[in-house]
Amino acid sequence: MTSVAIVYHSGYGHTKAIAEAVNKGVASVAGVTVHFMSVADADTQWETLAKADAIIFGAPTYMGSASAPMKAFMDATSKVWFTMGWKDKIAAGFTVSSAQSGDKLSTLNQFVTFAMQHGMIWIGTGMMPGNSNSKGSVDDLNRIGSATGLMSQANADQGVEGIAASDFKTAEVFGARVAQFAVKNAA
Amino acid sequence: MTSVAIVYHSGYGHTKAIAEAVNKGVASVAGVTVHFMSVADADTQWETLAKADAIIFGAPTYMGSASAPMKAFMDATSKVWFTMGWKDKIAAGFTVSSAQSGDKLSTLNQFVTFAMQHGMIWIGTGMMPGNSNSKGSVDDLNRIGSATGLMSQANADQGVEGIAASDFKTAEVFGARVAQFAVKNAA
Amino acid sequence: MTSVAIVYHSGYGHTKAIAEAVNKGVASVAGVTVHFMSVADADTQWETLAKADAIIFGAPTYMGSASAPMKAFMDATSKVWFTMGWKDKIAAGFTVSSAQSGDKLSTLNQFVTFAMQHGMIWIGTGMMPGNSNSKGSVDDLNRIGSATGLMSQANADQGVEGIAASDFKTAEVFGARVAQFAVKNAA
Amino acid sequence: MTSVAIVYHSGYGHTKAIAEAVNKGVASVAGVTVHFMSVADADTQWETLAKADAIIFGAPTYMGSASAPMKAFMDATSKVWFTMGWKDKIAAGFTVSSAQSGDKLSTLNQFVTFAMQHGMIWIGTGMMPGNSNSKGSVDDLNRIGSATGLMSQANADQGVEGIAASDFKTAEVFGARVAQFAVKNAA
Numbered sequence: 001m002t003s004v005a006i007v008y009h010s011g012y013g014h015t016k017a018i019a020e021a022v023n024k025g026v027a028s029v030a031g032v033t034v035h036f037m038s039v040a041d042a043d044t045q046w047e048t049l050a051k052a053d054a055i056i057f058g059a060p061t062y063m064g065s066a067s068a069p070m071k072a073f074m075d076a077t078s079k080v081w082f083t084m085g086w087k088d089k090i091a092a093g094f095t096v097s098s099a100q101s102g103d104k105l106s107t108l109n110q111f112v113t114f115a116m117q118h119g120m121i122w123i124g125t126g127m128m129p130g131n132s133n134s135k136g137s138v139d140d141l142n143r144i145g146s147a148t149g150l151m152s153q154a155n156a157d158q159g160v161e162g163i164a165a166s167d168f169k170t171a172e173v174f175g176a177r178v179a180q181f182a183v184k185n186a187a
Numbered sequence: 188m189t190s191v192a193i194v195y196h197s198g199y200g201h202t203k204a205i206a207e208a209v210n211k212g213v214a215s216v217a218g219v220t221v222h223f224m225s226v227a228d229a230d231t232q233w234e235t236l237a238k239a240d241a242i243i244f245g246a247p248t249y250m251g252s253a254s255a256p257m258k259a260f261m262d263a264t265s266k267v268w269f270t271m272g273w274k275d276k277i278a279a280g281f282t283v284s285s286a287q288s289g290d291k292l293s294t295l296n297q298f299v300t301f302a303m304q305h306g307m308i309w310i311g312t313g314m315m316p317g318n319s320n321s322k323g324s325v326d327d328l329n330r331i332g333s334a335t336g337l338m339s340q341a342n343a344d345q346g347v348e349g350i351a352a353s354d355f356k357t358a359e360v361f362g363a364r365v366a367q368f369a370v371k372n373a374a
Numbered sequence: 375m376t377s378v379a380i381v382y383h384s385g386y387g388h389t390k391a392i393a394e395a396v397n398k399g400v401a402s403v404a405g406v407t408v409h410f411m412s413v414a415d416a417d418t419q420w421e422t423l424a425k426a427d428a429i430i431f432g433a434p435t436y437m438g439s440a441s442a443p444m445k446a447f448m449d450a451t452s453k454v455w456f457t458m459g460w461k462d463k464i465a466a467g468f469t470v471s472s473a474q475s476g477d478k479l480s481t482l483n484q485f486v487t488f489a490m491q492h493g494m495i496w497i498g499t500g501m502m503p504g505n506s507n508s509k510g511s512v513d514d515l516n517r518i519g520s521a522t523g524l525m526s527q528a529n530a531d532q533g534v535e536g537i538a539a540s541d542f543k544t545a546e547v548f549g550a551r552v553a554q555f556a557v558k559n560a561a
Numbered sequence: 562m563t564s565v566a567i568v569y570h571s572g573y574g575h576t577k578a579i580a581e582a583v584n585k586g587v588a589s590v591a592g593v594t595v596h597f598m599s600v601a602d603a604d605t606q607w608e609t610l611a612k613a614d615a616i617i618f619g620a621p622t623y624m625g626s627a628s629a630p631m632k633a634f635m636d637a638t639s640k641v642w643f644t645m646g647w648k649d650k651i652a653a654g655f656t657v658s659s660a661q662s663g664d665k666l667s668t669l670n671q672f673v674t675f676a677m678q679h680g681m682i683w684i685g686t687g688m689m690p691g692n693s694n695s696k697g698s699v700d701d702l703n704r705i706g707s708a709t710g711l712m713s714q715a716n717a718d719q720g721v722e723g724i725a726a727s728d729f730k731t732a733e734v735f736g737a738r739v740a741q742f743a744v745k746n747a748a
Contacts, residue, residue: 062448062449062452063448063449063451063452063455063488063491064334064448064484064487064488064490064491065439065440065445065448065484065487065488066439066445067445067449068442068445068446068448068449071439071440071441071442071445072442072446074436074437074438074439074442075436075437075441075442077437078436078437081437084687084689087687088687088742097332098316098319098320098332099316099318099319099331099332100287100288100316100318100319100330100331100332101287101288101291101292101331101332101333101338102316102319102332102333103292103332103333103334103335103487103491104288105288105290105292105293105674106292106483106484106487109480109483109670109673109674110438110439110480110484112670112673112683112709113438113439113477113480113670113708113709114437114438114439116438116683116685116686116708116709117437117438117477117708119685119686119687119688119708121682121683121684121742122673122677122682122683122684123682123683124677124680125677125680126645126648126649126680127680128645129285129286129287129289131286131287132285132286132287132289132340132342132343133285133342133343133344133345133349134342134344134345134349135344136342143287144286144287144288145284145285145286145287145288145289145290146288146289146290147251147290147674147677147678147680148290148673148674148677151288153319155319155320155321155323156319156320157320157321157322158320158321162320162321181649181682184746185745185746187748249635249636249639250635250636250638250639250642250675250678251635251671251674251675251677251678252626252627252632252635252671252674252675253626253632254632254636255629255632255633255635255636258626258627258628258629258632259629259633261623261624261625261626261629262623262624262628262629264624265623265624268624271500271502274500275500275555290674290678293670293671293674296483296486296487296667296670297625297626297667297671299483299486299496299522300483300521300522300625300626300664300667301624301625301626303498303499303521303522303625304521304624304625304664306498306499306500306501306521308495308496308497308555309486309490309495309496309497310495310496311490311493312490312493313458313461313462313493314493315458334487334490334491334493335486335487335490368462368495371559372558372559374561438708471706472690472693472694472706473690473692473693473705473706474661474662474690474692474693474704474705474706475661475662475665475666475705475706475707475712476690476693476706476707477666477706477707477708477709478662479662479664479666479667480666503659503660503661503663505660505661506659506660506661506663506714506716506717507659507716507717507718507719507723508716508718508719508723509718510716517661518660518661518662519658519659519660519661519662519663519664520662520663520664521625521664522664525662527693529693529694529695529697530693530694531694531695531696532694532695536694536695
């Protein structure tokens with residue numbers, strides 16, 4: 001079995017909901033076991049992470065970069081970094097904020113830089129942008145138009161019900177893509 | 188008079204239309220003269236640029252960064268850079284692409300880095316994100332939710348008519364903000 | 375008096391030492407009061423920050439971005455952001471890591487994005503790169519070659535004695551530049 | 562045979578020299594054919610690129626991002642992008658400038674964003690930073706300390722003789738890493 005871990009932080013539940021949709025996409029791929037963990041639990045999961053073939057990182061974008069609890073987890077991985085313990089694992093990322101664009105790319109780039117320090121291999125959405133021509137709409141896959149990782153948008157004054165159905169669907173497709181590549185790479 | 192230059196590249200007219208809206212906003216500020224120039228003409232404008240108090244850079248985002256003609260202009264400024272001729276001028280930037288987010292932040296960050304090499308002072312939109320809660324819509328100012336510079340979105344299969352009215356209005360407000368700060372800073 | 379605040383996090387003392395050199399540079403400018411604070415103390419300093427004309431942010435680069443305690447401070451500023459309480463203040467940043475380049479630019483860009491969300495005005499080093507030709511050396515000002523903010527390098531196996539004298543001098547010059555612009559802008 | 566293409570722009574020969582060292586590293590891996598091309602020739606090489614398993618992009622950092630001729634090549638790939646013709650190919654990047662750090666990360670991030678738009682898979686150096694402790698020196702592998710891609714430094718007033726031997730060696734190791742992963746991924 002190929003092992004894919006999802007490590008996320010969620011402040012108000014939006015990122016957790018997107019993480020679950022990513023999880024669903026990963027789990028839909030034959031031959032894959034998913035390990036789903038909040039950064040609050042990650043501290044007990046170093047062995048699971050050490051054995052993972054791929055790790056997907058997710059966090060809300062707060063003030064233009066990954067949330068502080070996510071960053072605390074990232075800093076804690078420096079022990080792994082010293083031994084290059086995650087070298088050549090697959091990495092991917094997702095982020096959520098209330099703005100449509102709203103510096104989400106900054107968070108995804110932060111994840112790329114982090115993964116590169118670990119010697120990991122980065123995979124993005126592989127999707128064309130949705131909602132980018134006169135026939136498009138917010139119902140399109142990848143409606144925000146992101147390539148480096150998954151971008152989702154959640155209204156600031158709502159709970160999970162304020163996230164578009166297309167964002168959940170995009171998250172599933174994204175999760176499946178990462179898992180398929182992890183299976184291929186682990187072969 | 189405070190002098191504000193707008194240097195843009197436009198491939199299909201969308202960025203030019205946004206540049207004109209920025210121009211309108213700049214020109215609305217008392218005590219300001221605007222110098223509006225395409226990068227095609229910039230080569231004859233080095234003296235104007237040398238005297239400008241502020242320079243606003245604009246280009247479409249092509250393949251994740253500023254268009255090649257814009258980059259050719261940026262590279263040509265290396266002669267100015269050697270003498271730090273633009274040091275302490277005000278700088279700002281805008282970009283247009285068909286995707287909602289679509290790596291526009293990458294282009295704006297590219298402009299920031301460029302301006303910093305010139306020793307310039309960077310000013311962003313100063314606007315809260317629009318269209319980020321349940322009462323929001325694409326009619327909001329700053330509907331894309333950008334802080335570092337102006338982001339506009341133009342449908343890939345349309346001309347200027349495919350740009351939202353809110354994007355033109357946002358461009359005007361942005362231009363006025365840059366001009367007001369240029370006036371203050373030149374005092 | 376023009377008020378300049380320095381808000382830093384330091385894990386092992388290197389960043390604090392650089393922060394003190396920045397402080398020295400700021401304090402060398404006539405008409406300036408400096409407020410020097412660790413993020414550990416920043417929570418009691420919101421009023422001081424609210425009155426500051428400029429804020430300089432500093433943190434080590436850990437795993438490719440600002441350290442988690444710095445990020446926790448940045449996230450805590452979201453209350454200020456809701457009211458745009460720091461709009462039009464001057465902002466600048468510095469970072470330290472053991473690698474020469476080592477993704478320090480990633481941290482500086484993170485500070486830029488953060489400052490832009492607050493509607494602040496960003497000022498960089500305004501310095502040409504040192505140590506970039508055959509006559510150059512590590513004794514040069516700006517030996518790392520940074521424009522967006524101050525980059526310092528500290529050997530991983532040493533304390534403050536492992537930081538080059540040129541880095542301390544560069545930090546002073548940088549602090550003075552930010553303070554001078556703050557004075558001009560406050561006039 | 563696994564096919565690895567190197568597409569580079571070189572203004573004064575420094576980047577070409579580094580590209581050749583990357584080439585040497587790629588060619589050292591069993592089962593690999595290298596296609597080495599300047600962007601000046603890339604226009605006749607679309608079929609070769611279409612068949613490549615991996616593409617390594619290289620350019621000098623000019624004014625904070627990839628040189629304009631490199632960007633012109635990148636923009637020309639938009640035709641490939643429309644059909645996602647490079648999806649799932651391996652991508653990597655390198656850059657050269659006279660400063661030690663000097664916004665080289667900005668160019669590498671630009672390549673990452675570009676590769677992600679193409680749906681490619683990104684691989685970095687996988688190397689720990691050199692010259693980052695008291696026993697280190699400029700003779701170390703990865704002396705600049707880069708993870709996202711290869712960073713080399715060339716003195717502004719010298720030709721290829723102004724590039725450290727360690728940078729050529731680092732380029733070889735980097736090329737070999739990309740090629741090894743391409744072989745594995747093509748299997």
